[in-house]
Amino acid sequence: MNNFQPQVRHLLIIEDKKYRQTISLQEESYSIGRHPKNSIVINSHQASRHHGTLMRRKNRVTNEYCYWILDGDLDSKKSRNGIYVNGQKCVLKELKSGDLVNFGCEVNATYYALNELSNTVIDLDAIKSTQLDKNALEIQNNINFSETNLDIISAEILNPKDTLQAQEYQDPLTKLPNRILFKEYLSIGLKNASQCQSFLVVMLLDINHFKAINKNWGYPVGDQILQEVAKRLDSSLRNSDIVARWGDDEFVLLFPKISQLDDLEKIMQRIMTNISKPLHILEHQLYLEYSIGQAIYPQEGQDAKTLLRKAEVALLNKKKQLKIPDKSCQLTIDPKASKLLKAKTALQQALEQEELILYYQPQIKIETGEVSGIEALVRWNHPNLGQISPQKFIPLAEQTDLILGIGKWILRQACYQNKAWQDRGLLAFPISVNLSPRQLEDPNFIKMVKQVLGETKLAPHWLELEITEKFLLNNPAMAHQVLHDLRELGVYLSMDDFGSGYSCLNHLPKFPFGTLKIAQSCIKELTETPESIAVIAAAIALGKSLDLRVVAEGVETQQQLDLLRNLDCLEMQGYLLSHPLTQQEATSFLSLYHGRVVAS
Template identity: 45%
Template sequence: MSLAKSQFAIQHLLIIEESKIRRSIKLEDFQYSLGRQASNNIVIKSQQVSRKHATFLRKSNQKNQYSYWIFDGDLEGNKSHNGIYINGEKCLIHELKDGDLINFGCEVNASYHVLYNSDKSSNLANFLTSHKQEVLESEDKLTFPNAESKEPTSFLFISEPHLAVSSEDTLSEETYLDPLTQLPNRNLFHEYLSIAIGNARQNKKPLAILYLDIEQLKDLNERWGNLIGDQVLQELAKQLKSCLRSGDIVARWGGDEFTILIPHINRVEDLPNICQRILNSVTQPISLERHLINIKINMGSAIYPEHGTEETLLLQKAEANLEENKQKSQETICVKKQQIYQQKSQAEKIKFMVKKAVINQDFLIYYQPQINIKTNKIEGVEALLRWHHPEFGSIAPNQFIPWVEKLDLVIPLTEWFIEKVARQHQAWRASDFSFIPISINLSSHQLQAPTLLSILNQNFLSIGLEGNLLIVEITEKTLQENPQNVFRLLHELKQLGIKACIDDFGSGTTSARHLQQFPFTQVKIAQSLLQNLEKYPEEISMIAAVIALGHTFKLKVIAEGVETENQLDILRKLDCDMIQGYVFSKPLNEIEATQFLSFYSDDQNKS
């Protein structure tokens, strides 16, 4: 036996002070629970202490020595109500050091001491003097007076080698917590998982591990910056914590990855529902700095003991399952691999086509006149974006715009579209058509473009075109998706003199309150109401209600998609203000629209 081993033994003492009663407890077991509940190893009677307030865990270092760590709450993720404070600072986990003062968020305090029992007993004597306690000392044991019974209580000490402990052998608190999200990191997750597996093995119950990652975090960082990416991680951490049950544990594994420990599941068959509930909670759009960010979460899972009985194997299984699920979408989880490949191949082809069309400016702009139903005069035109592909022919906006948004090409396409419309408006102004307002329909993503106002200002107002000759159309659906953002933007447009129109009104659930509160000057009746007019005559009452509602708030009412004389007659009787549709004119290209306006202007001047 070495000299160090023969001369020294380490004792770990916890002294608890509660209601003027002092208790001394020798720590030697692997784990201690502390709280008000009688089943705890250390019972505290104060009602301000949680049922399971703290946990002490023994952890060995590389030199086969050990120290005690204190955790807030139990090892199943349940935190105490009042927290724990070490030397005045609140913490969730802490490696205890000699002399640490512990407060349990109330009048109950404790102190932790490490005593080295040597032949000279100098350290022990100092400790006893400082605590003013009477001690009976023998060769094998130390005896402290018990404050409650006033009878000596003996503690048998274990012998351990006393060696110098370097800073490399101890772990800081940050080693167990992720600094960005304040979630447990993988080190602490391993601790929790080890304990949970032991409990599951003893109780013969299953447990589950979930492995998650954010699919497009790298793209978010490149597009919005690392600050936004960090905020997304923090918000996702909050959402995960809020949707989990008490006792479930979520940790940040690293980068864009999270892990979840579900230590108690009644039946293995319940796991898919649990996973779907979590996915439903965290796939909602995140609003950060006036941006609405959609995130996609991938998830994998593993079950003890079905997929393994050891930590490493279970984590490997969960990660492997994650990679498998990445290849599948939620809607096509049962589709064969060949079908998934074909869909992916087709999507890649569409992405290439759309990207090429935006870069080469292969899109076209058509203009459809808007006619005053009473005077039969042109009172405006709507600019319509079209794409005529050499292989696939005419492609509707509702087919290619979603791909433009997915590829983050909204801003360049919007810039090109508005620039072309402004140039055409300037050309018509030179031809004495300056009185004609132009309407442009902007999607939800276009409205969220941070450069939208500067694009409009640069292309319209800076070249002397009056703002009131530009009308921005926003669909009812876009308004419902983000009313606050639309409200702010419309008022900013109003300050520039630009008017606003709510499009497709009557297709959703937008209330009259929106027409009153938002600065609209026009309202467009949903085409679906007109299309069903002849088949369902009862739609007339709905159209009449929209027209009356618009007039109540002094808005011009436009009927879009008017194709028959019968529809025109009905709208005229209902006192609709303007119409737009094939009954008067189809959408026209630049040359056709210029000729049409010239002819119509000459015809009106003659009359």
């Protein structure tokens, strides 16, 4: 039995073209929709099956009970056409006496909170619906308001202060739910996930360098960007998902119904595709960069506090990677975030407008002069600045997620080109592609490589991926797993820039490398002095002991070539034999030297 004894009587009158319902509200919650199992049934095909929910809550100021109306059901599934209170669309709103509610169709309702009723109110159980043409006058006469009550109603409608409490649940700038409302959704979602034994994901999304945007372009532009990002996020979600504003430049997303984690990946691809599109601000195209941290129920937490904390830790770790670039990058990248943002936008446009181009540098067997492989090298043909070397723009890309898009483009173009050479009947050999540590840390990287090989129809053993020592040292466990997964695909792996300042002697035997590339910096210092010769000789001996193919990079002089030959280095590449070649030049080179020697 319900022991709730209201000091104020709550009344909801719902009207459509044929019927009127008069309902005395006393329960904790009411479901509203066209499905007959709802507590309150509305008669319209345009209404959703579960269109809205009435919830009883205690007013913090008056300490009296009041009713809130929620768009959708308690499973976070929003309605199709929305709910409007006094003409304004809302997600959740505290109802005030006299409020007019529209359900996105021809059905309307009026809510009253009254201190006294002269006649008995017809209860929902007593009358579900009454034909308006026969009984409208009778029902209207059932409700007789005293002058005192009418004065109260008018005051509540006109007093703007009464709407302040409802605003506590909505972000005024983006019109999204705020932290308070999000936590209510999360609490409901966790209960449902526990009952249904499904996954639930909490995700924090942060706009990188947003302070620089406000500082350099002004707060109105920053507000405009936040509003646009909010719209894109909201339009990308499923009906059951929630997005809320969490902080200045942070949004929080709730995915309450995830049956398989693969579903989350598809949702995130749709979201990132949408929010990564350029924003048109002040007659300029602006590309934003985002950091994301997430936590999954139940494996990473089973309560709201734990999930939010772990998502925040993951986000902070992601942002730390952006704030601590490689020291070698600091000379080529302006540390000011605003300039980084502008440069990143230019690089994004370069990728979309096909300003990037691949060059190809052959690898040669020293003893026979035969071509044993070829390395793909990217260049940026800027329309105003001319050709930009990768040493200048790749570090920039690595400070953002742009390196993922550029890396995929390089891999796809290289694989297409190698397959095209094979289809022309030219000598088959592996094509080498450099990888960034950021690519290898991407959880979708293995899947992307497999996808590119499938698209280009290049056999995996004709692809060689070059990995630097730095990645192995930063995260040996991750490196071990990723490299073994790549090797299982049939792709060959190369240790790049060996001897460039790091030391992987202890780690090298643990990884499935097939090639060891001696760094250009080591070859550049190669002279006839015993010290420099000893370093190169040790690297060559190490590679041979591990049954690795050893390639010397950056060979530019005849003296270097002779010394390497004497040290029994079998393969090399560098300007002495061939500069990096365009696609047309490389095709001519391979056709000319097909079956012939390049050097002797």
